[in-house]
Amino acid sequence: MIQNLPPGHLKVFDPAIDAEQVIRLIEESFQLQNDPESRLVIEQMRRAVDRQNLLGILNAEEVRQPGYVWLIDGQIVGNINIISFLDNLRHIALIANVAVKPEFQHLGIAKALTKQALRYCEQTRASEVWLQVSQENVAAHKLYLGLGFEIVRPVNNWLIEKKPSAFVPSTNDMPSETKIGSRMFWDYPKQKVWLEETYPVNTRWYASVDFAQFPPLSWLNPFTWDSASRLNHFILRKQGELLGVLSWQRGLQKSDYLWLAIPENEKEAETIAALMGYFLQNEWEGKTLRLEYPGGRAEDSLATAGFKLNRRLQWMKLKL
Numbered sequence: 549m550i551q552n553l554p555p556g557h558l559k560v561f562d563p564a565i566d567a568e569q570v571i572r573l574i575e576e577s578f579q580l581q582n583d584p585e586s587r588l589v590i591e592q593m594r595r596a597v598d599r600q601n602l603l604g605i606l607n608a609e610e611v612r613q614p615g616y617v618w619l620i621d622g623q624i625v626g627n628i629n630i631i632s633f634l635d636n637l638r639h640i641a642l643i644a645n646v647a648v649k650p651e652f653q654h655l656g657i658a659k660a661l662t663k664q665a666l667r668y669c670e671q672t673r674a675s676e677v678w679l680q681v682s683q684e685n686v687a688a689h690k691l692y693l694g695l696g697f698e699i700v701r702p703v704n705n706w707l708i709e710k711k712p713s714a715f716v717p718s719t720n721d722m723p724s725e726t727k728i729g730s731r732m733f734w735d736y737p738k739q740k741v742w743l744e745e746t747y748p749v750n751t752r753w754y755a756s757v758d759f760a761q762f763p764p765l766s767w768l769n770p771f772t773w774d775s776a777s778r779l780n781h782f783i784l785r786k787q788g789e790l791l792g793v794l795s796w797q798r799g800l801q802k803s804d805y806l807w808l809a810i811p812e813n814e815k816e817a818e819t820i821a822a823l824m825g826y827f828l829q830n831e832w833e834g835k836t837l838r839l840e841y842p843g844g845r846a847e848d849s850l851a852t853a854g855f856k857l858n859r860r861l862q863w864m865k866l867k868l
Contacts (some may be wrong), residue, residue, distance in 0.1 A: 554656040556620035558664055561627070566617055569624040570645075577647035595757070615645070616664050618657045625652040629663040630668055635753040641674035642754065659691055666695065666866070677866035678751070682859065683843070689862070697864040701748070702843025706855040708835045728826045731781035731793060733764045739781075739793045742809035746842060751863060755840075756805055757797050782831070784823050792819040794827055803836040810846075817849040824853040 561570065607656070618626030626648040633640040644667050648657045669677045681688045683702060694698075743762065750758055761779055778799050784791045792810035806827075810819050841850065843860060852859070 552656070554618070554660055556618055556625065556657070558660060559617050559619055561615035561617050561629070566624060570615070570617060570627045573624060573627055573647050573649065574645050577649075580649075600807065614668065617660055618648070618661060620652065625649045626657040626661055628658075628665050630665050632674075633753040638675045639673060640676045640678065640753055641664060641669045643669075643677065643679040646679075656688075658688070659695070659769045662691065662695055669866075676750075676868070678754075679864050680861045683862050692864050694725075694868050698867050700750075700863040700865050703841045703861050703863060704841055704847070704857060705859040705861065706839040706841065706850055707836070707858040708853075708855045710834075717856070726784060726786040726791070726822065728782055728784050728823065731764075735781075735783055735790055735793065736762070736764055738790050739809040742793070742811055743807070745812070746808060746810070747840070748807075756800065757807060760794065763791065780831075782823060782827060784819055791815060792823060794823040796827065798830065803838045806837055806839045808839070808841060814847060817846050820846045820849040822851070828853065 559566075615627060615629035617624045627645055628643065629645045630648075631642040631644050633642065643662065646658055646662065648661075666677065679692065679697065680703075681692060689699075718751070739762070743759065747755060747759070757779075762781075778797075780796045782794045782796070784793075792808065795807040795809070797805040797807065808820065808823075810816055810823075838853075838858075839850070839855065843862075846858070
């Protein structure tokens with residue numbers, strides 16, 4: 549049976565020719581204009597292209613993060629990128645920026661682009677292939693499942709840009725016999741276990757933080773010295789029992805990040821409310837805060853603290 553191909557044709561992304569059209573396509577497709585960090589990513593893409601052109605790196609085969617575009621009548625109507633990560637000497641590929649102009653959707657362009665990206669991943673011997681997709685994008689889910697991906701887990705991206713006008717839990721409202729303080733050496737083993745449950749090891753290559761920075765005295769490790777960010781840890785304890793840890797990642801360009809190590813149990817929402825209330829009242833410097841947390845967990849507590857749910861995503865992995 550002959551498969552019907554979409555109109556137009558595929559081409560290797562060439563930054564010297566295609567960059568501005570692709571950036572506009574990504575901006576429009578994912579509505580990035582209203583997301584400060586996404587705007588930063590777009591600007592970084594533009595600067596990277598300018599540097600490549602300045603250095604004369606105009607050969608599309610030499611692009612470090614390759615991609616493909618789909619053209620119809622000379623116009624770029626679709627795009628896909630492959631971003632490579634190295635994790636313990638393993639080549640991991642992330643398929644990203646899959647975008648098709650609305651008027652050209654449902655023609656099979658996204659499928660053709662994704663198949664080409666998978667061929668590239670196979671040729672470059674990627675040990676794992678991942679992607680993130682919006683939970684609301686039913687058509688994309690169907691496409692990726694049909695191409696051999698499986699859903700691994702949901703994740704929510706949260707954002708807070710200014711002091712919330714809504715109610716923020718006060719440290720005066722904390723449950724009795726609980727207190728917030730600095731993390732101690734002996735707290736880290738539990739924190740490590742909870743971090744691995746919340747931010748599983750198999751996708752840490754994508755995180756904005758180096759998890760090697762979390763252990764006490766990590767600054768003695770020379771492999772973390774080049775990190776631009778630094779961490780502060782706050783713990784909630786009740787009658788000597790550690791309930792959870794909030795880690796504050798500072799020093800990045802536009803946003804600070806929060807990382808939560810809290811077990812998934814009946815105390816989770818209460819623990820998050822107490823830690824967030826303390827942090828927002830006593831430590832926050834007013835810079836945009838970002839938090840990634842498993843989908844479906846503590847959503848009411850985070851919303852009450854003033855966080856806005858920025859995106860609901862699904863991690864998907866290719867079954868090799």
